[in-house]
Amino acid sequence: xxxxxxxxxxxxxxxxxxxxxxxxxxxxxxxxxxxxxxxxxxxxxxxxxxxxxxxxxxxxxxxxxxxxxxxxxxxxxxxxxxxxxxxxxxxxxxxxxxxxxxxxxxxxxxxx
Amino acid sequence: xxxxxxxxxxxxxxxxxxxxxxxxxxxxxxxxxxxxxxxxxxxxxxxxxxxxxxxxxxxxxxxxxxxxxxxxxxxxxxxxxxxxxxxxxxxxxxxxxxxxxxxxxxxxxxxxxxxxxxx
Numbered sequence: 001x002x003x004x005x006x007x008x009x010x011x012x013x014x015x016x017x018x019x020x021x022x023x024x025x026x027x028x029x030x031x032x033x034x035x036x037x038x039x040x041x042x043x044x045x046x047x048x049x050x051x052x053x054x055x056x057x058x059x060x061x062x063x064x065x066x067x068x069x070x071x072x073x074x075x076x077x078x079x080x081x082x083x084x085x086x087x088x089x090x091x092x093x094x095x096x097x098x099x100x101x102x103x104x105x106x107x108x109x110x111x112x
Numbered sequence: 113x114x115x116x117x118x119x120x121x122x123x124x125x126x127x128x129x130x131x132x133x134x135x136x137x138x139x140x141x142x143x144x145x146x147x148x149x150x151x152x153x154x155x156x157x158x159x160x161x162x163x164x165x166x167x168x169x170x171x172x173x174x175x176x177x178x179x180x181x182x183x184x185x186x187x188x189x190x191x192x193x194x195x196x197x198x199x200x201x202x203x204x205x206x207x208x209x210x211x212x213x214x215x216x217x218x219x220x221x222x223x224x225x226x227x228x229x230x231x
Contacts, residue, residue, distance in 0.1 A: 008152070034219065042224070042225075043202055043222040043223060043224050043225050044155070044202070044222050045222070046220070049219060088154060088155070098143050098160070098162070098220075099157060099160065099170070100155075100157070100220065102154035102155040102156075103154050104152065104153055104154040105154060
C-alpha cells in the first residue's frame with residue numbers, strides 16, 4: 001500500500017510568520033503532487049499543484065518538490081488567521097493519471 | 113455554474129437500510145470520484161469513473177455500488193448500511209487524466225460533502 005505521510009500537528013505559528021508543512025510519499029512512480037486546504041466541516045479546496053522538481057510560487061504559497069527524496073512541502077508566508085485549516089497532501093498513483101493518494105493532513109493554527 | 117453538487121447534506125440511517133448519495137457536476141468533466149473521510153483521516157477512494165458507462169473500484173469499495181449513465185451524474189449506492197459506513201462522503205470531478213504534462217492528472221474539484229450516520 002503506497003503511503004503519503006504528514007505530521008498531524010497541530011502546527012502553531014504566530015500571525016505574520018512562515019508556516020512550513022511537509023509531506024513524504026512512498027510511491028516512486030508518483031508524477032503529480034497537490035496541496036488541498038480543508039476548513040473544519042468543509043470540503044477540500046485545491047491551493048497548489050506541482051509537477052516538476054523545484055519551487056512553484058503562487059501568492060503567499062510556495063510548493064517545493066524533491067522527487068529524489070520523495071518529499072513535497074508547502075510554505076505559507078505572512079500567515080493569517082484565515083489560513084488556520086487542515087492541509088492535505090495528495091500524490092498520483094503509479095500507472096494512473098488521475099487516482100490520488102491523500103495524506104491524513106496537518107492541522108495549522110495561526111495565532112494572533 | 114454550480115460546480116459539483118451533492119445531496120443530501122446530512123442523513124441518518126438505521127442498520128440494514130439502503131440509500132443513494134447523489135452527485136452531479138456541470139463542468140463537463142469526464143472523470144468523477146467518490147471518497148469517504150473518517151474523523152482525523154485522509155480521503156479514501158471508494159469508486160471512480162472515467163466516463164459515462166465506465167466505473168472502477170478504488171481503495172475501499174466494499175458495501176458500495178456506483179453507476180454512471182450520464183457525464184453529469186455519478187450516484188453512490190449503499191445497499192445494507194452498517195455502522196462502519198458512518199463517515200463524510202465527498203464527490204469530486206476532473207476534466208481529464210492528462211494535464212501539466214504526460215501522465216499528470218488535472219485537478220480534482222470537490223462537492224460540499226454528505227455527512228452520513230448509521231445507527
